Amino acid sequence: MNHYYSEDIAKSPRIQKLIDHLYAKMPVVEADRAVLLTESYKETEGEPMIIRRAKAFDHICRNIPIIIRPDELIVGSSSQAPRGCQVFPEFSFEWLESEFETMEHRSADPFYIADETKKTLHEVYKYWKGRTTSELATAYMAPEALLAMEHNIFTPGNYFYNGVGHVTVCYGRIATEGLESIKAQAAEALAKCNPGDGDYAKRSRFLQAVIISCEAACIYAERYAALARTEAAATADPVRKDELLKIAENCDRVPRQGARSFYEACQSFWFIQQLLQLESSGHSISPGRFDQYMYPFYKSDLDKGLITREFAQELMDCIWVKLNDLNKIRDAASAEGFAGYSLFQNLIAGGQTTEGLDATNDLSFMSIQAAMHVMLPQPSFSVRVWNGTPHEFLMKAAELTRTGIGLPAYYNDEVIIPSLISRGLTLEDARDYNIIGCVEPQKSGKTEGWHDAAFFNMCRPLELVFSNGMDKGVQVGPKTGDVTQMKTFDEFYDAYKAQMNYFIALLVNADNAIDQAHAERCPLPFLSGMIEDCIGRGKSVQEGGAIYNFTGPQGFGIANMADSLYAVKTLVFDEKKISMADLKAALENNFGKIRTPEEAQEIITGLAKALAADGVVLTEEQIRTMYTTARTGGMPEEDRLKYEAIRSMLENVPKFGNDIAEVDAFARDVAYTYTRPLLQYKNPRGGMYQAGLYPVSANVPLGAQTGATPDGRYAGTPVADGVSPSAGYDTNGPTASANSVSRLDHFIASNGTLYNMKFHPSALAGREGLSNFVSLIRSYFDQKGSHMQFNVVSRETLLDAQKNPDKYRSLVVRVAGYSALFTTLSRSLQDDIIRRTEQVSM
Amino acid sequence: MMNTDFNQVRGRIFDIQRYSIHDGPGIRTIVFLKGCFLRCRWCCNPESQEFAIQQLTMNGSTKTVGRDVTVGEVMQDVLKDMKYYQRSGGGLTLSGGECLGQPEFAAALLEAAHYWGINTAIESTACAPYESIQKLMPHLDLYMLDIKHMNSEKHRAFTGVPNERILENARRIATSRDCELIIRVPVVPTFNDTPEEIQAIAEFAATLSGVRQLHLLPYHRLGQDKYEGLGREYTLAHLEPPTNEHMQELKEAAEAVCRLAVQIGG
Structure with missing residues (x-):
């Protein structure tokens, strides 16, 4: 029955050497790309933007320094230093320059930058003032949207300052047919362009740009062939010499032509994966269904006796390591939100074929094996689960989970496929989905999903209900009325919905402005050649060339809002145990939380020093009084106790995550306040908006900007993670928690939902433990949950x-x-x- | 229409624990019945021993241990994890306390579970009149029976009761072939953790027809705080849990004298 090989395959000693080399030093910022890009831009002033982009890419591919790292079998590095990064001033640059001095010592994702590089970049940046996508995007935004962002209601930070990425191209087609086939297709379309056509200008220049950039990629690979030959001639090691000559042969062939072997296909895949990330700074460029599109090459080699499983595994392991060689510097705040140098290159195994049959094959198992061999954060590894998924496959995936690395993430075909069909995908395309970035499903090679469009903090609009739309003395949101005068819960809930709707519209405004700026200033011809139907439509993905177009901003704080609104309904309106005025005061005073003795001490010490400098010496009595004030902020003890009591009442209201049908139904409805209004909006590429419900790790930094909420959450503390219950509020165990989360509507959040679970390793002990763990996933998925990932x-x-x-x-x-x-x-x-x-x- | 009078039967429980994965096959829900015939000195659920409803003080807050419920009420909670039982081959486990202390209630719970197609198991000392055990048999799939010691005197010293009735009931259950039977041994240092003591139990277990598995459960002291919470003294405070190596040694000792599948942990 089983058409796959599922046994363990040993790890080659080469792999650990590659890893050790990669992680020997702190990653470095390099300036080469920025310099070459700027040189090219200066020479192409006045030309169509798409041509300028192609010529700049060509200039970079021809001239950027290249390197083959020791022991590599798959080559292609964007930086000289291992895990180094290039920079992308065309999107934004000011933040980088302002962080030159701090980036080496910051806590999240530090980078080393040489003084020489700082100088070079400083010169380069002079050119970019007024030319970036972020500046144009800002110019396109409505003032209300800018105000809302300033007040931390939502943040479209990622694409505002960086490339978009978040895409999966047709790796399989390139491996099979080569970039020559894309060039030929573009040339054919170009030949059909009639100079008299209304769209001749844009169409013809776009097609030329595709041809230029595909050729540039081929030239880049051929530089590697030459370098490999040079190094082969120089090495005294006969084994390495053969390896280098083989590498040279591969790079002569791919990605220009189709691959003739699994090894060539791997090299072809890698160049595409790497160069997409040299063209633009977008992250989450996701390999997708590697086990599917690489399988024919593997199978053919294996059948002909040209490859062993061990060598195929070694090549895959090499790719897994290489995916960690790519890096990206983010601004300090974003680095915290995306902590871990993560590029979210999501690679997924298993699932179904386009015909709806089980797709598990040898490479699906070997993908899990590769993750176990390298034990590195990249690729973001996922598995698809459906009713026909072999138990054995999930058992192997569970073994990976048990290592505690946090991989893989599990995805439910039974939710995602119908959900994608509801968004206009064909049945076959929906069955062929893969995951982008964190949790976002889409069809490879056909989609510009803009999957990481923004983070929307669902807690902030509730704060504005309490303040009648005011924040820090500014009217940020609509006036929804004096909250203390609201007579019914429905009135209160309607005010929340009104705040939500208002800011959702502004979020759309901000995203569309950014979208427009990318289309005008950073269309990507290399990427566009590998996304249907850009060549047919004669335009880049940024201008609407893809078959499927979406914008997917994420809402987070579902659990906090469900618990908060339910608590307000129960205690203020139903049971009338707390007055709205008291609740408002308690929230404003952060439930009476006072400074810790250490914090108070620090304030007093600072103050005393400053006064001493002015010659003022404080008496002990004065210091004691100041200390008390510093601790309480002047809040009378009586009030403080009252606010604390209110918090304890709020905490005791039943919470989401405990399998209480009524509370869970409420949470489902609260999630709709975000997911439903979005569906009415369109993006400039002609696609629709679709919601995701997950925060990556933004729930921590964005929680720091959020006041106290009526679920008992203190100001400044993290907001709930994804669709997971609030940390510490789900106390009935994993099945209860999973049942609650499954009661959300995961279908409507078609940009993905994220459910994080923590496990003690004893739960996964032995074969029986793994089996029960797999059953837990299956059962959650039976109940139509969409995604699960685990921290052991x-x-x-x-x-x-x-x-x-x-x-x-x-x-x-x-x-x-x-x-x-x-x-x-x-x-x-x-x-x-x-x-x-x-x-x-x- | 099936008779569902079992839903009305009342009994006393002190906890319902979902997602239990070490107490019978698959993912299970354990219902802990209150009251036990034994007073094992190592018991990790001391609040289970008295049938009376008690107050337990932990971390500064006092909670009531024990509540009277109907089978129907319990089943509302048990049914919440139906999907998990189906996927994992799990089900309902009655534990305690000792479910044989409330035979009508226990029998009705098992019957209710079978009514819904849920697999049933009990964790029990078998220290009860055999008639009580027989009441449970029609709807019991798995009996996880504790044999703590083969020496009756030592058994009495550590549990408060001799072991003759337990051993006799074990034989009768095995002979009846009414349900699957697994023998479990809590391995408690200073009580039964020598190879000889474990071997004696293994040899006995091997004589029980139909028994194929022997589980050695390493002692842990996680219940310690609760003794204090009940105002009782924990007399084994000095005991260290057995090491992995020692458990492995005992497993091998047991395997040397019987052909049962011996495993460490439930």
Whole structure:
């Protein structure tokens, strides 16, 4: 029955050497691309933008320094330094220059930058003032949208300052037919262009640009062929010499021509993957269904006896390592939101064929094996799950989960396929979906999904309901009325919806302005040649050339809003236990939370020093008074106790995540306040808006800008993660939590939902543990959940839970016949559990 | 229409725990019944022992342990994880306390589970009149029976009761062939953690017809805080849980004297 090989394959010693080399040093910022880009732009002033982009890409491909790293079998590096990065001033540059001095020492994703590079970039940047996509986007935005962004209601940060990325091209077609076939297709279309046609200007120049940039990519590969030959001639090691000569042969052939072997196909794939990220700074350029489009090459080699499974595995492992060689510098704030140098190159295995049959093959298993061999963050590895997925495949995936690396993410075909069909994909295209970036489904080679369009903080509009649209003294939102005068919950809920609708429209305004700016200033001809139907339509993906066009901004804070609105309904309106005025005051005063003694001490020390400098010496009495004021902010003790009591009442209202049908139904409705209004909007490419429900890691930094919420959440603390229940509020175990989350409408959030679960490793112990774990995923998916990913709790996490019990209140540890909430155990018993964790994870 | 009177039967429980994965096959929901005939000194659920409803104080807050419920009410919670049972081959496990202390209630719970097509198991000491056990049999799929020690005197010293009735019931259950039977041994240092003591249990288990599995459950002290919470003394506070190596040694010792599949943990 099984048409696949699922056994373990050993790791080649080469792989660890590649990894060690890659991670030996801190990543470096390099200036070569920016310099070459700017040189080219200066020479092409006045030409059509699409031609300028193609010529700049060509100039970069011909001249950027190239390097073959020690022991590599797959070559192509965008930077001289391992994990280095190039910069992309055409999108934005001011933030980078302002962070030159701090980027090496920042906490999230530090980069080294040489003084020489700083100087070079400083010169380059003089050219770019007034020419970037972000400046044009700002000029296109409505003033209300800019104001809303200033007040942190939403942030379209990613595409505002960077390329878009978030795409999967036709890797399989290039591997099979070569870039020559794209050039030929463009040339044929160009030949058909009639100078008298109304769209001749744009169409003909676009097609020329596609031809120029495909040729540039081929030339880049051929430079590698030459370099490999030079190095082969220079090496004394006969084994490495043969390897280098083989590399040269590969680079002569691909990506210009179709690959004749699995090895050539791997090299072809890599050049495309790498060069897309040299053309633009967009991240989440996702390899997609690697196991499907690479399989014919593998199968053919294997059948003919030209390759061993071990060598095929080694090549795949090499690619897995290479995916970590690409890097990108983000501004300090974004780096926190996307922490971990992640490029979100999502690669997915398993699922169905376009005919709806099980697609699992040898490479699906070998993809999991590769992830186990390299144990690196890239690729963002995913697996597709449907009713026909072999148990064996999920067991192998679960083994990867058990390592604690946080991979793979699991996706449910049974939700995603119908969801995509509802957005206009054909049945065959929907069945062939892959995931972009974090969780965003789409059809490869046909889609410009703009999947990471923005983060929308669903908590902020609720704050504005309480302030009648005011924020920091400015009327940011609509006046929805004095909240203390609202007579019914419906009136209150309507005010929330009015705030939501207002800001959703502004979010659309901001996104469309950015979209327009990319179309005008950064159309991407190399990418566009590999996305249908750009050549047929004669325009770039940025101008609407793709068959499927979407914009997908993410809402987050569902759990907080569900819990908050439910608490307001229950305590203020139904049971009338708290007055709206008291709730408002409690929120404004952050539930009476006062500064810690350390924080207060710091303020007093600073103050005393400043006064001492002025010659003022404080008495002990004065210092005591100041200390008290610093701790409480002058809040009377009586009020403080009242606010605390209000918080404790709010906390005791039933919460989302505990399998309580009424609360969960409420959460479903609250999510609609974001997902439904979006559907009416269109983007400049002619596509629709579709919501996602996930925050990447933005729930932490954006939570820091969010005031206290009526679910009992303190100001400045993280907002709930994705569609997961609020941390610590789901206390009935994983099945209850999963049942609650499955009651959200995952179909309407067709840009993806993200559900994160934490597990103690004992839950995955042994074959039985894995099997039960797989059953948990299957059961959640039976109930129409869309995505699941897992953190297997490490010793470090448990140590952190000892220090910060509030963050981990729902962490359950289980042994036979006994289970407990970790944080309720005494210290010595917690230590016992930590010891057990070490045992099981061995 | 099937008779569903079992839904009205009342009993006393103290907890319902979902997503249990070490207490029978697959993903299970455990219903903990209150009251036990034994007083095992290592018991990790001391609040299960008394049938009476009690107050337990932990981390500064006091909660009531024990509530009277109908089978129908319990089943509302049990049914919430139906999908998980179906996918994993899991189901309902009755634990305690000792479910044989409330035989009518336990039997009705098992019957209700079977009515919904849910697999059933009990974790039990078998320390009860055999008639009580027989009441459960029509709707019981798996009996996980604790054998703690073969020496009756030592058994009495650590659990408060001798072991004759337990061993006799084990034989009768095995002979009846009414349900699958697994023998489980809580491995408690200073009580039964020598190879000889474990081997004696293994040899006995091997004589029970139909028994194929022996589970050795390493002692843990996770229930310790609750003794204090109940105002009781935890007499085993000095005990260290057995090491992995020692458990492995005991497993091998058991395997040397029987042909049962011996595993560490449930």
